[in-house]
Amino acid sequence: MSFExxxxxxxxxxxxxxxxxxCASSGSNRTNKNKGLGNxxxxxxxxxxxxxxxxxxxxxxxxxNYCIYDCAYCVTRKSNDIKRAAFKIQEVVDLTINFxxxxxxEGLFLSSxxxxxxxxxxxxxxxxxxxxxxxxxxxxxxxxxxxxxxSDELMREAGxxxxxxxxxxxxxxxSGLKLLAPDKNYExxxxxxxxxxxxxxxxxxxxxxxxxxxxxxxxxxxxxxxIGATGESDKDIMYSATHYYKNYxxxxxxxxxxxxVAEDKRLPAIGSQVPLLRENRLYQxxxxxxxxxxxxxxxxxADFPNLDMDxxxxxxxxxxxxxxxxxxxxxxxxxxxxxxxxxxMQSVHKIINARKFRKLNxxxxxxIGIALNRAKYFMICDSSKWExxxxxxxxxxxxxxxxxxxxxxxxxxxxxxxxx
Amino acid sequence: MINSKILVYDGSFxxxxxxxxxxxxxxxxxxxxxxxxEYQSGLFSESETVITDNVKAKRVWYGIDKKSHTAIKQIxxxxxxxSKGIEMxxxxxxxxxxxxxxxxxxxxxxxxVLKISQLAKSVGREKxxxxxxxxxxxxxxxxxxxxxxxxxxxLPLISKHFRSRYADQYWLIYDVKRKYGxxxxxxxxxxxxxxLKELLTNRIHKSDSLTPAEYDFQxxxxxxxxxxxxxxxxxxxxxxxxxxxxYWKYLSEKREVV
Numbered sequence: 001m002s003f004e005x006x007x008x009x010x011x012x013x014x015x016x017x018x019x020x021x022x023c024a025s026s027g028s029n030r031t032n033k034n035k036g037l038g039n040x041x042x043x044x045x046x047x048x049x050x051x052x053x054x055x056x057x058x059x060x061x062x063x064x065n066y067c068i069y070d071c072a073y074c075v076t077r078k079s080n081d082i083k084r085a086a087f088k089i090q091e092v093v094d095l096t097i098n099f100x101x102x103x104x105x106e107g108l109f110l111s112s113x114x115x116x117x118x119x120x121x122x123x124x125x126x127x128x129x130x131x132x133x134x135x136x137x138x139x140x141x142x143x144x145x146x147x148x149x150x151s152d153e154l155m156r157e158a159g160x161x162x163x164x165x166x167x168x169x170x171x172x173x174x175s176g177l178k179l180l181a182p183d184k185n186y187e188x189x190x191x192x193x194x195x196x197x198x199x200x201x202x203x204x205x206x207x208x209x210x211x212x213x214x215x216x217x218x219x220x221x222x223x224x225x226x227i228g229a230t231g232e233s234d235k236d237i238m239y240s241a242t243h244y245y246k247n248y249x250x251x252x253x254x255x256x257x258x259x260x261v262a263e264d265k266r267l268p269a270i271g272s273q274v275p276l277l278r279e280n281r282l283y284q285x286x287x288x289x290x291x292x293x294x295x296x297x298x299x300x301x302a303d304f305p306n307l308d309m310d311x312x313x314x315x316x317x318x319x320x321x322x323x324x325x326x327x328x329x330x331x332x333x334x335x336x337x338x339x340x341x342x343x344x345m346q347s348v349h350k351i352i353n354a355r356k357f358r359k360l361n362x363x364x365x366x367x368i369g370i371a372l373n374r375a376k377y378f379m380i381c382d383s384s385k386w387e388x389x390x391x392x393x394x395x396x397x398x399x400x401x402x403x404x405x406x407x408x409x410x411x412x413x414x415x416x417x418x419x420x
Numbered sequence: 421m422i423n424s425k426i427l428v429y430d431g432s433f434x435x436x437x438x439x440x441x442x443x444x445x446x447x448x449x450x451x452x453x454x455x456x457x458e459y460q461s462g463l464f465s466e467s468e469t470v471i472t473d474n475v476k477a478k479r480v481w482y483g484i485d486k487k488s489h490t491a492i493k494q495i496x497x498x499x500x501x502x503s504k505g506i507e508m509x510x511x512x513x514x515x516x517x518x519x520x521x522x523x524x525x526x527x528x529x530x531x532x533v534l535k536i537s538q539l540a541k542s543v544g545r546e547k548x549x550x551x552x553x554x555x556x557x558x559x560x561x562x563x564x565x566x567x568x569x570x571x572x573x574x575l576p577l578i579s580k581h582f583r584s585r586y587a588d589q590y591w592l593i594y595d596v597k598r599k600y601g602x603x604x605x606x607x608x609x610x611x612x613x614x615x616l617k618e619l620l621t622n623r624i625h626k627s628d629s630l631t632p633a634e635y636d637f638q639x640x641x642x643x644x645x646x647x648x649x650x651x652x653x654x655x656x657x658x659x660x661x662x663x664x665x666x667y668w669k670y671l672s673e674k675r676e677v678v
Contacts, residue, residue: 003636007643014647035587035606045552046662048673050649053658060648098637099644101564101589102556137588259652274652353526364529 006095012085016065016076017111019261020168021224021254025057025106025141028163028219036137038100038107040163040219044141045106058109058143059099063087063124067113071181073170073229075261076113086115092128093136100140107141107163108132118149118188126154129161141219146192148184155195164219164251165196172240176230179266193248196221200249220251227282228275229258229267234307235300238285242296245289255282281307288314291345292338311397315341318378319393325378326386330359342374373404424451426467431455433499436507437477439470440514444480453507480514487517491525497540500573509535546570547577553667554582554593558634564591567619568670575602579609638672645673 026044046055064086065076075082096108110128112121125144132138144162146155158165167189171177174186196217203216223244225237241253257279260270285307288294292314299313300306308316318325318341327336329351337348347370354360354368359382366372377396380386391399425448429435436453443450451465461467484492495510513532527533549570556564564586575595579602582591586604592612594601596619603612626635668674 003640007640010640010644011647014644018648018650032584032587037586037588039585043548045548047552048645048671049659049662050645051656051659052650052653053655053662054650054653055662056645056648059644095640099641101586102558102637102641103554103566103586104641257653259650276653350528353524354528357524357527358529360529367531367534368528 006091009085009087009091010061010095012083013062013065013087014060016113017060017062017109019075019256019259020060020109020111020145021054021256022143022166022222022252023055023057023060023109024143024164024219024222024252026219027251028141030139030141030163030215030218032139034137036139037097038138038140040107040139040141047104047106057106058141059096059105059107060109061087061092061095061111063092063110063112063121063128064115065113066115068116069114069181069183071170071184072262072264072266073180073226073258077262080262089124089127089131093131096132096140097136097138100138105140107143109143111145112147114147118147119151119154122147122150122154122158126158126161129158133161143219146196146221148188148192150192152191152195155192156199159196159199159217160214162217164221165192165217166222166224167193168224169240169244170224170226171230172225172232172237173230176232179230190248193221193223193244197248221248222250222252222254223248224254224256226258227255227279233305234278234282234285235305237282238289238296238300241286242289253286255279255286277309278307281309281313285313288317293335294339310401312341314339315374315397315400319397322393326380327378329365329379329381330355340375340378342371342376342378344370374400424449424465426450426452426454426459426461426465428454428456428459428467428469430472431457432472433496434474434477435470435472436499436510437480438473439507440511441473441476441480442468442470443511444518445476450508450511453511455507484514484517488525491517494525494536494540497543497577498536500577501539501543502573503539506539543572543574543577546572547574549667550574550578551581553663553671554578555670555672556591557638558631559629560631562590564589565594566592566670567594567596567616569596569666571666573598575600583609638675642673642675 023046024044025040026042028040029042030040032039044057046057048056050056062076064084065082066084066086067076067078070078092108092110099105100107110125112125114121125147129142129144132142142162143164143166144158146158146165146167148167155165169189171180177184177186199216200220203213206213225240227237237255244250244253257274257276258268259274260268260272263270285299288299289296294317299317307313311319318339324336324339327340329337334348334352337343337351338345347368350368351360351365354364361382362372362385365381377387377391377400427439427442427448427450429439439453442448454460456469459467481492484495495513499506499510509532513536516532525533525537528537550568554566554568556566559565575593578593582593582602583604588606590605592601592603594616596616600611600613603610663671663674
């Protein structure tokens, strides 16, 4: 193969693929068969990190960046004047295998601009995955993009070779979609999602009866939403995310702060700041919903449509619900421990184990690793020293902010001045 | 102390377990357990050299495993940290496990338990990092070769991962610091020691022992690494936190900055 030509294509098609945030390589369970190449165990591996701090775990490229659509938010939209390129199927296979053998990657994440038609594009993605699995005996991780509008038959075949499938919903609301991607229908996105969900359910049911049922997308499906491109509130975004978790059994919903890629009066101008802090708060909320037992309505509702920027969402919730605190860490149940600001699920687990042996005091809790600067206002332990003053929530917030530092602090320092 | 002894072992995990066996079996009051290459005689205690006995070591291993599977795993991991005084810390922990006092590997409010679980955690992290940061380079002999320099002695821990992943290629991972490596010949993994003529780290000079295409693939990988970066989100602090500088010389994508 000609390395120079491949290099050029790789630069173009990796550059175009980088706005897809998902780089998960976990959650699958493919073992190495017949002394073949590769495996994907439950645990993902990040083989490197880019200078923006994101994990590099998969070879993330587009099959082609030619596209018949003109979605305003997308760098490969038809009307954008950029270099175009397309990989041959064998080229993607060779790159994947050679990178994998050198332990650069966990596998392949293949997406594509929509060329000719949805089915034509999807067919080519499936062909790459099929070749990797059947000709190269490759058992590494494969993430394929479900092309909006692809047929059920192709989605069925895709899941037989891929570990994960994903459709990016990109715009969290139907009205936003109409504005930014006028040639796409909402149903084009949900149709492949629904098919994949049903196939996964069917696979799980059949597997119970016939153990050798071929795997179908063992790492599930995911989706992604752009943050800050149109004027949605955090409530819109998280309610929408909850909808996809619930109705399509998403493994993950990713939130991607919008990086302006075009001059378009419907969108933030080029050079506007990527909303990194907001993205961070949304991920924190996502975690609270999936692992901490919170309901989305507790955190975001008509009275609080947006997350606090200066404190994390759990602390924000606690400050609005002081009636639940202080919590006695030596007695409270797991669900309540998980709601104390500054205590993560790892610490909850350690506390529950450790308190079987003795009552825990501040020293123990500090060694276990909880963030006392936040937690101490919301809990009591085996000590006569605890926060006895009856502090107003706003005062607690001020004290916490005063006695801590945050990486995003300079971005809201204006708000801080209100408290001092 | 009267009659307290320093036990000296060969530095292997089995050697350490044999020392523990000896201590229990002979009811020795142990003042320290030391590797023979780091042995320092004590002023008031005599020393005894323990000869590694796999049968005795196994008895200790299974004895602890029966008490708690988490405990034996943590003991093994913490041992590989090679941190100073780790032997006595582990010995005290093992004594606690077998004493009448109820000690459990999940009692995180106990100082020794917490310390060992933290050490084991660090070693586990280094293991995971090596599974990520090993960069194979294809030699003209058709062997995928990587040299590494891990903080802890994690080669024994990563063997299984690479064996089950790269089952159809010859590979060799060599620990430059500890001067031994693992070699897989399509059937089994062997421990090898050898004289490395040259280290394959990031240098401009190209090595004759690698296939010419090797450098092309490294070049492609470096290009990919650059293209996938989003400049408007740059966060070098986070980057360095994830890929600490001490590993850079072995990562071809960081060649330009080394």
